[in-house]
Amino acid sequence: MKSKLSLLLSAYIIGMSLLSVNVKALPQLAYAVDEIDKLEHEKQERLDAKEDLLIQATETEKEKAELSAQLEKFKKDLIASQNDLQLKNQLLLELANNKVLKQKLYEDTLMTKQKLMRTMYKGVQFSPLEIFLGSENFSDYSHTSNYFDRVIDEIHRQGTEIQGLLADLSQIITQEEKEKARLAVEAENLKNQTVETDKKVQEIATDLKNINSQIATLEGEIENITAEQEALIRSKLSATQLFTTVGDSEQGAQELPDPGFSPAYAAFSYGYPHRVGMSQYGAYGRAKAGQDYITILKAYYKDVSVEEMDGQPEEIEVTGVGSLNFEEEYLMGIAEMPASWANDGGMEALKAQAVAARTYALSYTNNGQGAICATQSCQVYLKSKAESDSAKAWHDAVEATKGMVIVNGGKPIKAWYASTAGGYTRLPTDFDVKWNSTPGYIKRIRDTDGGGKPYEGPSYADSPWFHKAWYSNADGHPWLTEEEMDDLLNAAQLSDDQNEHLSHPDNGGWSYEEVEEKVTEDGNDIIKDISSIKPIFSTEGYTSSLVVKHAGGTTEVDGQRFRKVFVLRSRGNLALWSSLYDIEVQ
Template structure:
């Protein structure tokens, strides 16, 4: 009881900080935001989302502890109620026994009194019959002893009853204290539940706002990268291969070309990697466990029979929807990749089950969800669906079917959902998707993805390539230096060849750097991005060599400003990139 009381007294005041509920994540005018403003707003919303998640954690744990306490209180109260009932029965039994014993004692006392009246010591002295005297004395002595024993028995019973009553009072006192504590903790738990409900609602709101902003960001990027976008997944037919910029001479020196590894998000399964692993002899289960963390592959009989497909209505989940998924080409089966088709069927089935909550919701038909072509594909794809009927990927951490993300190419390294989207999931992992000799399964030796190593974007005046001049790389670097010196200048750092009126020229950027005590670059002689070879799946640093000296920059920061400032539609797709030089 003392431990419980101390535990309650030590409970902290519980609240979710009101400062978390910030208004600086306003998406009411999202359609009017430019790329840098969207990026800034996403950062604010993401920060608020992380704050609310972190603010909830101690209170969720406190709530779990309070619920355990309430359960312990109730269990103890149930025990006390049972003990009280038993003690009440024993007290009643003791009262009955005491009453009976008192009757026996009263009867014996009366008999003793009567006999003592007729057999007084004086009469016995004058009695002529000595044997009578002895008998009377023996009887009186026996009665006296019996009476004394009865008195002792009564005292024992009375003490027994008193002990029971004392314990009963103690239990009733403990019961009252526990009931009071139970009420107090229950009230606190109710308040915490209310606050957590509000926090969860705000978290959902933030996620919606981030989705809005992300959609706007994708729209802006699509406008900039028009003509250089490809489907996020492989698709129904094998994709065409972009021209390798390394084979193109832009006509100037030095020339720099930024090559990206993989496309687009690199989370979950790499489709070309799965194809490469299948060609290397791996089966579907081995491949899936390579790409997803701590999972098991199992057949479930309780999957939805039908699925609601946007624009198509209700479809048989196994016999129509899955057989119409257009995410990988069936021809892979003829190239030694049939296991990759089975992998895709299991991943698509798992994704749909998780996305729709096993049929409670609907699913779209584009690559925003997964591509459905509206009819059965037949052939080897249909065989793969049939061969894996009901088979899904289940997280060992949650025992739930996972939302099995996949994309065309990871560039040799997969990333977690937290790395790419800022939201952790137990089933995504960082993976060096390489064989024992260090060759990528989606590279030329196996899957041979056309998007494994690509320079994205082009300019017709330079052979339809993405090669950049020394001064252009210098300008991008200067823009990054200015952004790091003064984040408020970001709105002026869009690409100069598509000025929106607020964009600063390369000369203005240099001037602003000098005003802040920084030495800008006029030319760049070399770029070192060798940090991508460290095997962590990102280009962690970019080292610029030029007339302003050698400077090292964060790889993520460089990619961010590069995609804002680079000319035409030249851009980096992922956080893993390298720079080629001519």
């Protein structure tokens, strides 16, 4: 449904046409209606994306709760198992001590028997007649003989009994040792399960944090900027936003119109959009340079292996599409890289993309347990590509890498990728990304060959987004007059708490003169009559500052601050999508 403002503008256009008044304004008003409808559509897409994220957050919360409950059970079972093991150790110690005592008793009994036998042996040296004559009577003789026999029998019986007890104790100790070993294995398994489950809980907590961060980004507001300014910035960025990945067909190179005035200034971004993980054009350039797909992937992700992983799902649930065979249908229809690249040395890039897409899907769905969307919010799936003969090179890349996954710590990674990194990849926690967590396998790299030539640049892949000035058709061109550039550089010298006054003058912001007054009040030099603007690039891949030489001297302007002011204050829909940028002059 159209917004109220859109309907009012439509009614106004109809009324104006009926009255035949100000006909020249009609195309502009019609354009405004189209722009509002476009913004409404984009807003709805964001709302839909937010709804998907909210559902994902709910499912993740549920999974976290289930795993947390499982973790608590493992912890309790582990404590019980460790207690059982401790009791078993105490029992074995008691049994061992008892065995020692029984062994001592047996040895003492055996010694007594041996002493008695020696005594009897000595007695045998006398004849029975001598023993009898030595006795007072026959009764004494008989009594003495019987006594020795009974004592020997008793000692023998005790020894046999003790031997039996020792044998029983040995058997009991053997059984208890086996039980102790079983308990030790059980305790170790429970310990491993506890550690692994705790790790999963932490990973899910991180995922949930990232999801909530994405929701906040969709809802969020820019600090110290009024709602009207936020709407303006969103409108500007929406007007220049393109697909975040290359897609199924390649974008054309940008040809800038002549500014028609001089000097003319334009801000050029390096890369688009988030610059995290694998650069698709970088992969294309590396393939052209002769690298295979495993080398390409390891260039963008650290501490990983690329291997065939067992236990992958046969099918995957795709939101709005249904259940698809993972390899033969879903992956064959991933529309994130042109199949035509294979015709120009890019087959290994297609293979790298196939492995990255497979890995991303497995990580996103927890190995097929959840669903994945078919849009850029996840990764694009098109049934038509899965069935198209023109996509044969892509299908071949999927088939050639069947089952291959990027693995870290035994698990598929979140294989983030984007169109173009602009020569440098970034971390998710960097100031220009702000995804709140950086897995250990994501890294910053300078994406160039040994001679310093960017793989995404003209020497290799020649990405249309490698070095691009962002503007909309309504702007006509990205060029700024010297007065406009002076004003932006001056505004960038003001602090964040003055942002609410720094919209473009046509949108209620301070005039050029008012900005200059504030610059002077803050004790800074007014920038006028620019002779040069030199960007200072950080080795981490962003523009740290702009060194401006002008009539008043040399001023170094903070790079992050200028980018924010440029998006806020520049005319029309001019934008700086990347934190790595420079200024060109004609």
